[in-house]
Amino acid sequence: MANGVLLEARDLKKSFGALKVLHEVSFSVSAGEVLGIVGPNGAGKTTLFNLISGDMRVDGGDLVFDGQQLVGQPPHRRCKLGIGRTYQIPRPYVGMTAFENLLVAAFFGSGAKDADSYRRCARILADCELSDKANRSAGSLTLLDRKRLELARALASCPKLLLLDEIAGGLTDEEGKALVSLIRRIRDGGVTIVWIEHVLHALLAVADRMIVLNFGEKIAEGVPAEVIKSSQVRRVYMGVEA
Numbered sequence: 001m002a003n004g005v006l007l008e009a010r011d012l013k014k015s016f017g018a019l020k021v022l023h024e025v026s027f028s029v030s031a032g033e034v035l036g037i038v039g040p041n042g043a044g045k046t047t048l049f050n051l052i053s054g055d056m057r058v059d060g061g062d063l064v065f066d067g068q069q070l071v072g073q074p075p076h077r078r079c080k081l082g083i084g085r086t087y088q089i090p091r092p093y094v095g096m097t098a099f100e101n102l103l104v105a106a107f108f109g110s111g112a113k114d115a116d117s118y119r120r121c122a123r124i125l126a127d128c129e130l131s132d133k134a135n136r137s138a139g140s141l142t143l144l145d146r147k148r149l150e151l152a153r154a155l156a157s158c159p160k161l162l163l164l165d166e167i168a169g170g171l172t173d174e175e176g177k178a179l180v181s182l183i184r185r186i187r188d189g190g191v192t193i194v195w196i197e198h199v200l201h202a203l204l205a206v207a208d209r210m211i212v213l214n215f216g217e218k219i220a221e222g223v224p225a226e227v228i229k230s231s232q233v234r235r236v237y238m239g240v241e242a
């Protein structure tokens with residue numbers, strides 16, 4: 001992997017009709033890091049994930065993952081290459097149990113259908129505090145547990161790059177701390193993470209680097225503690241005048 005860069009995004013553009021949502025956004029993600037993405041509502045953060053995962057087509061620009069060109073590749077191919085993601089609104093197979101949801105992701109992502117896959121899924125369920133709900137139908141889970149399942153399913157697909165879209169909202173302090181420690185463990189296990197999050201203190205506890213989007217443009221990038229001190233970031237994102 002050249003220069004330890006796992007994902008390189010160059011000049012990404014996306015519009016919906018006349019609405020320009022991303023204007024030539026460029027960034028890279030190094031293998032092993034946690035990159036945070038913040039920005040006001042509607043800044044284009046989720047759209048960026050949709051372009052990376054292939055849920056939406058780019059209008060322009062380039063995306064290279066692990067040395068492979070992503071543009072033009074369908075979402076399922078990107079998943080097999082090692083890109084896992086969560087959605088803000090969880091999307092489990094509601095008629096299947098929590099454990100079955102993980103097995104589908106594991107079989108699809110890694111292609112393996114062996115005892116190791118079962119054990120791995122059981123371990124991921126435990127990590128995501130869902131062991132006691134393994135045999136419950138996903139449709140019967142609370143929103144919090146659906147969010148946990150969303151993360152568990154993404155992990156089960158064996159991602160090299162995990163895209164997390166606002167998974168900390170609505171958690172208690174204790175649950176937030178548990179989530180941060182889980183994300184650290186995932187990172188320490190060798191998974192590179194890009195995390196969109198409005199719960200800033202959770203993101204700051206784990207992100208190595210941060211980028212800030214505003215109206216589809218990258219307005220800041222760097223070490224989180226420095227980025228959040230920027231007067232422009234404080235003004236557009238936190239509503240604080242410098």
Ligand SMILES: Nc1ncnc2c1ncn2[C@@H]1O[C@H](COP(=O)(O)OP(=O)(O)OP(=O)(O)O)[C@@H](O)[C@H]1O
Binds near residue numbers: 019021046
């Ligand atoms: N499929 C779509 N069709 C039309 N407009 C869209 C579509 N998806 C997103 N948008 C618009 O694009 C803009 C960026 O949306 P996006 O969801 O990427 O923002 P975001 O930064 O993730 O916001 P939030 O923090 O609220 O999740 C918004 O104005 C949104 O209404």
